[in-house]
Amino acid sequence: DIHFSQFYFNPLSVNPAHTGFFQGDYRIITNYKNQWQSIINPYRTAFASVELSLPVKRIGIGMSFFNDKAGKSKMGITKGDLSASYTLRANSSNSIATGLQFGFGQQSIRTNDLKWDSQFNGVLYDPTLPSGENQLANSNTFIDVSGGTMWDYSNKYNQLKINVGAAMYHINQPIQSFYNNSDAKLLRKLVCHLNGQIKLIDKQAFLLPQFIYFMQGPYQEMDAGLLFKYIIGVDNASELVYVDKWTSSAVYLGGQYRFKDAFVACAAFELQKSLLIGFSYDINISKLRVASDFRGGMEITLRYKGAFN
Secondary structure (H helix, E strand, C coil): CCCCCCHHHCHHHCCHHHCCCCCCCEEEEEEEEEECCCCCCCEEEEEEEEEEEECCCCEEEEEEEEEEEECCCCEEEEEEEEEEEEEEECCCCEEEEEEEEEEEEEEECCCCCCCCHHHECCCCECCCCCCCCCCCCCEEEEEEEEEEEEEEEECHHHCEEEEEEEEEECCCCCECCCCCCCCCECCCEEEEEEEEEEECCCCCEEEEEEEEEEEECCEEEEEEEEEEEEEECCCCHHHHHCCCCCCCEEEEEEEEEECCCEEEEEEEEEECCCEEEEEEEEEECCCCHHHHCCEEEEEEEEEEEECCC
């Protein structure tokens, strides 16, 4: 599956239960990731989502879209998802949310630029020879079903916030084959995540710990990191108590470690709790660093939250 370094700024790609779970009435997010540009034919991933929060009914609805391509064959996936969530508020501090996601995707591949072993004539490569891949289709469509749940805690004045959740993607294990092979299924993916916000002695400073774990068949990924958030632009010191007001801006600095793969440096700026611009860069430290020269890839996030009144 695709993955983002700034998963903490793109919650809908982590758990459907996050749908509509934010301050405001609507949220728009776009991400772009360019990975392994330093080697050749990089992974290019674009993501966009739109969400609505219906606080009276405690319902969130949203839709998302992503496109991912890689390699000389431009092999990739284009997928759209519809998400919905319901939030049960136990009290003023605790909430439990559950979400479902239904998607429609298409795999595609371009074989014009590929070379096959059957096109070797014993001396050299001959493009006029048949590839022998007559059953290879250029595309494959599939339906995808996912779901998740999470618990959110926020004490008075938001001095401490905790969000813990788990999600299961590709519950129906859709077929992923250009040869119509029913045994080639997209493996289910388990996601476990935790993030928080801790107010420091300085009322304008916060620590934001982040953790996420993916398991998809035999493949695993684990990220752990920390962001430092500093509130700016509040003239009246008394307003610092009410950090939920739409008056302050914030600066984020920090990063995380993707185990056995990369260090990620991140910086972001949020204008009046509405527009956020984030930039991160993966510094590759895996065995691939021999080819990558420690360069992994950049990622850009744009997020906008607003209210109707």
